Amino acid sequence: MTAEPPEREPVRPAPRRAGRPVPLPPDRWTHRLDLQSCATILFLIFVVTALPLLRGSGRSLDTWGNLVRFVSGFIPPDLSIWQTTLAALWETVQMAALATFFGVILSFLLSIAAARTLSPQWVVTPVRMLMNGIRTIPSLIWALIAVAVVGANPLAGVVGLTFYSIGYLGKFFSEAFEAVDLEAARGLRAIGAGRLQTFQYGLWPSARPIVWSYSLWMFEYNIRSASIVGYVGAGGLGLHLLRYQEFGQWDRFATVLLCIFAVVTSLDFLSSRLRGKMVSRAQGDV
Amino acid sequence: MIAQGKVRPAVAPVSEGRSEGVSLAVHDLSLRYGQGEWLFENVRFTVCPGQLVALAGPSGSGKTSLMRCLSGALAPTSGSVRYHLPDGRAVPPSGMGPRLGVVFQNLRLTGAATAIDNVCFARLGRQPFYRTLFGFSRDDREGAYAELCALGLCHMARAPISRLSGGERQRVAVARALFQEAKVILADEPVASLDRPNAERCLACLRQRCHRDGISVLVVLHDEDLIERFSDDVVRLQPRAELSTAV
Numbered sequence: 214m215t216a217e218p219p220e221r222e223p224v225r226p227a228p229r230r231a232g233r234p235v236p237l238p239p240d241r242w243t244h245r246l247d248l249q250s251c252a253t254i255l256f257l258i259f260v261v262t263a264l265p266l267l268r269g270s271g272r273s274l275d276t277w278g279n280l281v282r283f284v285s286g287f288i289p290p291d292l293s294i295w296q297t298t299l300a301a302l303w304e305t306v307q308m309a310a311l312a313t314f315f316g317v318i319l320s321f322l323l324s325i326a327a328a329r330t331l332s333p334q335w336v337v338t339p340v341r342m343l344m345n346g347i348r349t350i351p352s353l354i355w356a357l358i359a360v361a362v363v364g365a366n367p368l369a370g371v372v373g374l375t376f377y378s379i380g381y382l383g384k385f386f387s388e389a390f391e392a393v394d395l396e397a398a399r400g401l402r403a404i405g406a407g408r409l410q411t412f413q414y415g416l417w418p419s420a421r422p423i424v425w426s427y428s429l430w431m432f433e434y435n436i437r438s439a440s441i442v443g444y445v446g447a448g449g450l451g452l453h454l455l456r457y458q459e460f461g462q463w464d465r466f467a468t469v470l471l472c473i474f475a476v477v478t479s480l481d482f483l484s485s486r487l488r489g490k491m492v493s494r495a496q497g498d499v
Numbered sequence: 500m501i502a503q504g505k506v507r508p509a510v511a512p513v514s515e516g517r518s519e520g521v522s523l524a525v526h527d528l529s530l531r532y533g534q535g536e537w538l539f540e541n542v543r544f545t546v547c548p549g550q551l552v553a554l555a556g557p558s559g560s561g562k563t564s565l566m567r568c569l570s571g572a573l574a575p576t577s578g579s580v581r582y583h584l585p586d587g588r589a590v591p592p593s594g595m596g597p598r599l600g601v602v603f604q605n606l607r608l609t610g611a612a613t614a615i616d617n618v619c620f621a622r623l624g625r626q627p628f629y630r631t632l633f634g635f636s637r638d639d640r641e642g643a644y645a646e647l648c649a650l651g652l653c654h655m656a657r658a659p660i661s662r663l664s665g666g667e668r669q670r671v672a673v674a675r676a677l678f679q680e681a682k683v684i685l686a687d688e689p690v691a692s693l694d695r696p697n698a699e700r701c702l703a704c705l706r707q708r709c710h711r712d713g714i715s716v717l718v719v720l721h722d723e724d725l726i727e728r729f730s731d732d733v734v735r736l737q738p739r740a741e742l743s744t745a746v
Contacts, residue, residue, distance in 0.1 A: 397610065399607060401623060403571075403572065403601055403607075404620075404679055405624020406623035407624075407628055410623045410628055414609060419609065419610060421611070
């Protein structure tokens with residue numbers, strides 16, 4: 214009925230030859246050439262082949278003088294347009310907030326379908342391919358497409374940035390869900406919790422700080438992008454930037470840039486602190 | 500050879516089982532991984548309602564694997580695990596649902612949630628999704644708090660699990676199993692990380708609840724003194740040896 218206990222494998226002594234230890238054979242160069250080294254070498258070769266680009270136009274230009282002339286047009290900034298700039302800035306932040314909101318909701322649903330630990334492979338593969346496809350298109354192109362569909366107004370910016378957000382947030386959220394240790398969720402399932410309850414209490418608490426952190430990052434990123442999408446008619450500060458650039462009003466252009474700088478820097482400061490706190494609270498399950 | 504020592508008589512044998520109680524019956528349970536060695540063979544024993552049985556054995560004798568078979572997480576190679584319900588039906592582990600409480604060896608607590616929340620999670624199996632969507636009722640939270648206090652964790656109720664020590668986490672896991680109002684509790688080394696007073700307090704809690712509410716409790720224990728003091732019966736496992744019981 215019972216089998217014999219397994220015999221422990223004896224510890225093998227180090228190979229010896231004529232009473233002396235066998236010397237360690239030297240590493241062959243093929244052993245040292247791992248994937249990382251190969252990738253580095255290939256990248257360096259690529260950089261060397263790209264060096265001719267550094268010649269520029271080949272003409273002798275007064276680059277320093279050009280820079281000074283261009284920048285001197287920015288100084289002093291024309292602050293008389295502060296009211297219209299602030300209104301456009303407010304519209305830009307609103308566009309970014311709406312795009313982030315819709316992006317987070319849609320990405321959340323898509324990311325559950327894209328997480329290998331939560332969905333079957335036949336769902337994961339097409340959803341991931343869809344998100345990869347969305348991610349390959351830059352935000353400006355998404356805005357261009359949206360302008361063609363809904364016209365040149367802030368709605369186009371919201372639609373364009375929403376799609377752009379989905380591509381990134383979907384990927385980040387699904388990775389956050391995949392990174393969560395499923396032991397806690399399995400424990401809840403074992404004591405009778407339903408699937409949604411298991412997700413809410415076994416998985417979401419651990420993924421939540423990461424999801425919030427990425428959402429905040431996306432909001433910050435969308436404000437930057439929303440400042441630009443106006444270039445293609447999608448509302449916000451970009452529209453003003455385009456107009457001032459076309460008329461060579463660099464002092465007004467500088468005012469808009471200062472506004473973007475102030476908002477993005479303060480938001481970056483705030484969100485990095487918030488994200489730091491959120492991530493520090495993201496603890497693994499035990 | 501596995502020895503089965505009877506420490507003290509069972510409080511309530513199966514035949515006289517309490518009307519509300521659920522007994523656990525294990526018949527000729529064997530397990531081996533693939534074509535390898537048998538981890539355990541022909542294990543058979545019964546845990547009656549109101550009885551706390553200790554499962555003992557040296558490391559590697561298959562205690563955790565046996566517990567996983569009993570909870571339904573692992574399919575045995577042969578044999579059967581049946582839970583005898585008060586209505587006369589005998590169901591496999593999958594049919595137990597929230598009536599089966601488990602203290603896992605690796606605890607399986609939600610690290611980002613607080614201790615009191617983790618204890619409240621014990622009620623998830625008894626409530627529909629929409630009832631727990633926005634949290635737990637005040638009654639549930641008070642009940643969970645009382646369980647934590649009974650195990651000496653009043654002061655840590657609102658602390659996230661990740662800030663608790665190993666022993667505190669273990670007590671939270673025990674509190675969760677107790678709060679589940681399960682009919683059968685399987686506890687895999689629930690006092691392994693506890694100091695002596697807390698281990699005794701934990702086992703006293705389990706034993707008191709077991710006898711008071713007629714719960715069938717199977718606990719993996721190593722300490723002979725604790726086995727002697729708190730268990731009604733003991734099942735001893737030894738590597739790849741036949742098990743017999745004396746329940």
